[in-house]
Amino acid sequence: MARVVLSGDLGRRFAGGEVEIRVEGSNVLRLIKALEGRYPGIAEVLESDAMAVAIDGIVYQDAMLEDVGAESEVYFLPAIRGGR
């Protein structure tokens, strides 16, 4: 199962303060579906354009179908703006 890490804010809002969660899901879509099953309402936030996903250190601005390994480390973080 992948190790999913939420921000402190998301953890408090949806997961009773938990920020590190083991979740089954072979891609981001399935991972979010599994998280939604556990924490209703979280999918809308995680799927919004304001969020990016980092899988094993690689940041994806619009992730959905990217593969997630059984031992992957998945972070949900704010999408970054740039100015250049």
Add this chain to the structure above:
Amino acid sequence: MTYEPKSLKVVGTRPVRHDGPDKVTGRANYASDFTLPGMLWGSILRSPHAHAKVISINTDKARAHPGVKAVITGADLPLPPPGVTQAGESAINTQHLAKNLLARDKVFYDGHPVAAVAAISEAIAREALGLIEIEYEVLPHVIDVDEAMKADAPLLHDDLFTEGVEPRPETPSNIAKRIVVSKGDIEKGFAEADIVIERTYTTKAVHQGYIEPQGCVANYAEDGQAMVWCSSQGQFVIRDLCITMLGMEASSLKVIPAEIGGGFGGKTTVYLEPLALMLSKASGRPVKMTMSRGEVLRATGPHSGSSMTARIGAMKDGTITSAEVVIKFQAGAFPGSPVGAAVMFCSAPYDIPNLSITGYDVVVNIAKVHAYRAPGAPNGAFAFETVLDELAHELKMDPIDFRAKNSAVEGSKSPYGPTYGPLGGIECLSSAKNHPHYKVNLGPNQGRGVASGFWINIGGQSAATVVVNRDGTISLVEGCPDIGGSRASLAMMCAEVLGIAAEKVRPSIVDTTAIAFNDVTGGSRVTFATGIAVVQATEDAVRQMRERAAKMWDIDVDQVGWRDGAAQEMNGNRSLTISQIAQKAAKTGGQIMGHASINASGAGPSLTTHLCDLEVDRETGKITILRYTAFQDAGKAVHPSYVEGQMQGGVVQGIGWALNEEYIHDENGRLENAGFLDYRMPVASDLPMIDAVIIEVPNPNHPFGVRGVGEAPIVPPLAAIANAIYDATGVRMRDLPFSPPKVLAALEAAEKAKANG
């Protein structure tokens, strides 16, 4: 696509940029160069107040003027449905954008648009503005971020409740959002430290300072089809924001990109274009609008002023054990400052086990801030890197050695969560330590400062088409405005894959109907992300040309290779050049075009270290930059001259920010220095040649190892200069800018303190 080391013939060389001759001869067309027959001029009436209720607007006299063809106010621009439009890499609140384009019941800053007119001449348009009667009820205003956070501060929005705090506040405030990044246990970390230093810093709002003001021409036809010519960092974002504001269909609006005279993040949103479209629709004629410099400074997004406190602890051996930073950013009239990036990246060059970094996004009575080159990162680095310098001095360690001891490396955890891949931080520090610059002796009143910086860089959506012409030349079609030499770097990557000279590839940046959606030119993404699209489109074209050669030779395509701009028979001596294949294209299946449309991920972060030597004139307080060297990991410099140019440009903007640039408001909240005479940006005669040292630690997620380079170089200069001032004078300055009066006052205060024991 992944990086593979290979021998390169084009990438890494320095050909003349394709757009160079047009730009140095004045042939390049910028937004204000366009005119159309029957064109009207649009002009905007702006609020003279920093904060006021709009009681009434009477446009009757303006409409009655014989030269006036259209007048619009906020009442003509219905609020779009609540939501966020993905404007390329930026998320823009659509209702806030509409209220920023034209005020409704309140104005929130000096310069806030209230009405616009279109008239037969620019002079009549301006004259007509004076005929519009507006009754205001002036309200108390607030600009300073610390003041705006106080409970009794003038309230900008009575429906703004702080996000990111539990429980949700019951009363509105100016604090739009609280963001926290943390790991470990900071108090445990501070307890392990032998020395802890805590300091407070402030910075003023600054502007991107692009030389070309915003400008556009809009033409709205009777059948609902419209065109906009404008200068921006992304024609697709301009289109999407306009159609969202005006309720149009995407296929009804063509946005044609002009050349862009600088953007630095400031041209990734709309100010004029929706208004010009509205005026054109109302008048039935094309409408041109351009901003004056004063309008640009008053009413287009500056970068946030900030207030920051940084507390960092270290052990005697130089190991940083803990860091706590609080960062407050001005958001301007509506929520949405880049404080998140300051929070995530201020400590990002380092591997620190215990961290707590908190950011606040605070609305104030200045124009809504907008992205500015590595948005937020320079502020955070200013606080973090100057405390590091103080710690290094206290620990009697070389500031480069201190940073290297704590440097993040591949496998370190970033402060924002993910584990780092390959990083060039150590390489930059090592190169700086060993550079001749670091060994030069300094004279009296001269000092040297060191600072590092980080920018994450992004990928995003890009498309490219490679058209093979009959004569063997290539037309490279792409959709990202060129603000830093990207035409050249993209053409070079195309040429590299084809095995031909860069001059044989002619890049074009096309309108919104000629290619698929592209994200903006921003986030240091184009050479990385559009570069991948170009490589894939070129490989597609090569695949097709190998197939055509196979048909012409009547052999299997597996028997056809590609080398040096030609198809090569693998088990024979035959070859066919691009031109030979293209000339037979009609007989072998039609014209040859390679395509790619991607959403790139895996952008590699940029690390950078700067050395700054300066001299302080103790009589006048003037600071002269003597020597400046920037060391930066570019992954792979596709065109080293333009990488160096980006590094030099970022440094110069950082120097201006550090030494002179600031928004100055009078007691009524009006901007007092809305022009380049009083908003003092550096000019060539102010500065020495900026030396740029390119480090190349390949990004594993790009075929040539490219990382973005445009933003990181503006991150360290604020701190590098502050640290150099201390080295020169023994005085720590913590409030930007370090303008001569402030330097003089700091020196005099230090002398007095010394005299008083």
